[in-house]
Amino acid sequence: MAGLPGLLLCAALLGFVCLGAPGLAVEVKVPVEPLSTPAGKSAELTCSYSTSVGDNFALEWSFVQPGKPVSEAHPILYFTNGHLYPTGSKAKRASLLQNPPTRGVATLKLTDVQPSDTGTYLCQVNNPPDFYTNGLGLINLTVLVPPSSPSCSASGQTSVGGSAALKCSSSQGAPRPVYNWVRLGSSPAPSPGSMMQDEVSGQLILTNLSLTYSGTYRCVATNQMGSASCELTLSVTDPSKGRVAGALIGVLLVVLLLSVAAFCLLRFQKERRKRPKETYGGSDIREDALAPGISGQTSVRADSSKGFLERPPSAGSATTTKSKLPMLV
Template structure:
């Protein structure tokens, strides 16, 4: 039993002795996140307590949002009495107290960019001091006003249909909230027919009517400012379209009938203008053939194709009789 208690007691006493003897490195940073406006200056407070020796070293590094600490990028080093800025922030980074040997290792970052948002690590190393991690974390947010949002729409825009209006800004910190407004003096939409999500910037319109038409404005805002865009929604009535189509068909039919009637009347008038041929019984044509003679001539023509031409007695007699009749 004495051996069991001796272990924890000895370790606690050793830690207490190390702490009292100054072999511990303790780093203190703010617990609350830090916010500064775009283009401004941020002072990231960091203090430490240790017995500064020849091996004292300070390092500031940066971690992008959502990434692990192992991916941190260096900003500056202080070692062997010299300061070494490094990385993309080197020209804008400095120490509030240089050299940082008096217990203050505060980082000063000027001309803040949107890319400066993230986690900053203040790490003090002072061998042979080894107690505690010697590191502190500070979260910095660079405040940026929303950029001009982009408005878009999708869905059916006919009466009774549903449409979705969307609004989004590419920049803005903290993330903007979105608010849609229907411009103009229109009746209040029925409950549930106009639902918006302030986080995603989406406006859902259901059971559309002709009064849903008009201009809609989306306002993106945060604590740094606001920006807006507008969109015009045109709701159409499909029944009016069918009526219009029927009316156009009727008008085309009437037009075709009118053209046909016009052509018919024009044709009738042209026929009336043409001269008509009249036949009078007393008029004789010079090339007319007496009845009976045409038949005999036809028969002779038929026989003449295969036989030598002969004069038949019957036809001679008929001709003689005809001549006698004419003389009498």
């Protein structure tokens, strides 16, 4: 009996400590490792807590995009006063694995996940007066997407001795795709030292180009969800051959023009030979004909004995004849 007062004293002290102690600490537990889910599937974001659930218990799930601070998070759903309130753009696809979440489980289920669902999710529990710890857990979710069909392009000086850069890029893909270039066909491949490839940026650098570099190149974008590819045809030109071809074309044009000119000249001469000779009609007047009424003809006679030319008779000595042409009345 002597020990009874001691026990009562201990019980009284314990009760005093319990009555005077503040509320229990809220402890939220979430996975440490990031979560990944293929696009179109469902994701379960596990969240559990330990606290004495009271009338003021409240749970909230929110979301923030990658690279943005937690203060910019947007609510997905919250539970308070015994009711669940989905909200925001994910309201129709978000639910709680256990509803009501009053038994220590606050796991969020998200259906038909999309690439825009990639980001950080916040699970926060409030249970006044249990304010003496951080009741917040963060989960990083990555929605896995196969690479989209990449686009291939080329830039640089694609002539002998120059350098060219082949570029390959996919607009979608999570995790980020890696890129690999291969040359198609059985022709000799360029030397490894003249090809530099970056799997992250998708760029292939070709230096000291020669005609053997011409051909079709394929770029393959790959991640853990799949792969996609594109192709590009590279044509390496030789400027010296272009100059020779230009000179040859110039010579051919000159020869062609000369041939056309010769043909036209021959045709002209042939047509000229076919023309009839000119004849003088009765009404034509010749330059050496005498005027009407003049019957004589001038002449120059040489006098061998005198050694000089005899002057032609003057116009006054010329005889006239009557015109025999009929008179018209």
